[in-house]
Amino acid sequence: MAKISINLLPQEYLSNEIKQAKFHKVQLLSSAAIVLVAFLATIAVGIRYLQSQNIRAVEAKIVEGEEKVIELAGRQTSLFLIKNRLSTINQYLGITSKQVSTYALLERLLPSRIGISALTVDRSGDAQLVAVVPDILTLDDLISDLTSDSSGKISRVSVESLNRGREDTYRISLKIQTK
Amino acid sequence: MNKDLIKFYKKYRLFIYPAVVAVSSLILIIFVMIPQIGTFFKSARQESDFRVRSEFLDTKVSALESLDEAGLSRQVSDVLASLPGEKDFAGAIYLLAGLAKENGFTIGTLTLGAGSGTKSSAGESFGARMEALGPKSLLGRFLSAIESSPRLMRVTGIEISSARGGDTIEVSLAIEALFAPIPVNLGSVDSPIPQLSPAEEELIARLSGSDLPEPLPLSPTGKSDLFE
Numbered sequence: 001m002a003k004i005s006i007n008l009l010p011q012e013y014l015s016n017e018i019k020q021a022k023f024h025k026v027q028l029l030s031s032a033a034i035v036l037v038a039f040l041a042t043i044a045v046g047i048r049y050l051q052s053q054n055i056r057a058v059e060a061k062i063v064e065g066e067e068k069v070i071e072l073a074g075r076q077t078s079l080f081l082i083k084n085r086l087s088t089i090n091q092y093l094g095i096t097s098k099q100v101s102t103y104a105l106l107e108r109l110l111p112s113r114i115g116i117s118a119l120t121v122d123r124s125g126d127a128q129l130v131a132v133v134p135d136i137l138t139l140d141d142l143i144s145d146l147t148s149d150s151s152g153k154i155s156r157v158s159v160e161s162l163n164r165g166r167e168d169t170y171r172i173s174l175k176i177q178t179k
Numbered sequence: 180m181n182k183d184l185i186k187f188y189k190k191y192r193l194f195i196y197p198a199v200v201a202v203s204s205l206i207l208i209i210f211v212m213i214p215q216i217g218t219f220f221k222s223a224r225q226e227s228d229f230r231v232r233s234e235f236l237d238t239k240v241s242a243l244e245s246l247d248e249a250g251l252s253r254q255v256s257d258v259l260a261s262l263p264g265e266k267d268f269a270g271a272i273y274l275l276a277g278l279a280k281e282n283g284f285t286i287g288t289l290t291l292g293a294g295s296g297t298k299s300s301a302g303e304s305f306g307a308r309m310e311a312l313g314p315k316s317l318l319g320r321f322l323s324a325i326e327s328s329p330r331l332m333r334v335t336g337i338e339i340s341s342a343r344g345g346d347t348i349e350v351s352l353a354i355e356a357l358f359a360p361i362p363v364n365l366g367s368v369d370s371p372i373p374q375l376s377p378a379e380e381e382l383i384a385r386l387s388g389s390d391l392p393e394p395l396p397l398s399p400t401g402k403s404d405l406f407e
């Protein structure tokens with residue numbers, strides 16, 4: 001047998017109940033939302049706090065590191081000085097100057113039979129030679145050795161003066177320009 | 180008035196309540212969350228930079244601590260003997276006299292500070308003029324010994340004249356001895372430690388093996404009171 005349901009409450013009360021229920025729902029949702037936002041804001045503040053703590057710790061470590069580096073500044077200065085000097089030393093050490101190269105070249109090219117009266121190698125590496133040559137053949141050798149230098153370091157040989165002396169010796173003054 | 184307000188609230192509470200919540204949430208978001216999040220990202224970059232610097236300093240400290248202080252000061256002494264910080268007349272005299280003797284030359288006169296010194300990016304130099312008597316056959320070796328000496332010197336002029344006939348010659352050499360003032364800036368806290376290349380290690384070993392006079396002290400020496 002079917003039940004008969006009779007609503008005896010006034011219509012106004014029913015509408016109030018519905019409104020109340022609706023408000024409770026809205027209230028619940030709103031409260032949940034504000035709690036969530038507050039929670040997130042708290043998390044944000046907490047994370048920032050932890051981060052600033054970390055930064056402070058790292059800063060303290062940096063200060064400690066800087067103090068240690070300052071304590072060891074003597075070693076650092078030594079290293080910089082060594083590096084600075086070595087780069088210059090490396091440019092010069094074991095490098096032969098043009099003057100010494102010219103002298104070594106002439107020492108190799110000049111015939112042993114000639115007598116060197118004077119030899120000058122100037123700042124530009126050019127040489128001035130005054131020599132006593134015993135005979136014409138040696139003189140010829142001297143000129144040809146200098147002019148046919150295989151190393152190609154001599155750019156020009158000019159005879160400044162040539163005198164024939166006693167006992168058939170020759171006194172020659174040469175200007176030798178190098179590259 | 181209060182009753183009116185309560186009545187107004189009761190009538191519109193369905194809208195007023197969520198509106199108040201929304202405004203409060205917005206205030207929290209705008210004035211708390213957004214600035215905190217913004218600062219977080221900014222500080223995260225700063226923190227990362229700090230960590231990098233801290234690691235760099237840690238590495239630098241351990242590298243500096245691992246260096247042998249006695250070895251370093253020996254190397255400094257060697258490089259300064261090779262390229263002094265100022266004109267080392269005494270060292271140059273000692274060295275040139277030794278080289279001349281080793282190569283059979285007898286020094287007649289040795290003038291230091293002769294001629295005009297040069298100044299370049301690599302350093303400065305002072306001139307020296309040496310007049311000596313010795314065998315012609317050993318001059319090449321003598322010149323080479325001057326230039327290959329660990330104390331940086333260059334021969335800038337050679338004048339030879341035969342002296343007493345035979346192998347003996349009179350030689351006048353113009354020499355430049357290099358020096359370079361000590362740089363003012365020798366690294367800061369943040370500058371990385373210079374690393375020596377294998378070639379530089381070899382060079383310093385070569386300098387260490389040489390017998391050079393000790394560099395002159397960089398501080399002024401002599402009588403503290405000239406009138407004492």
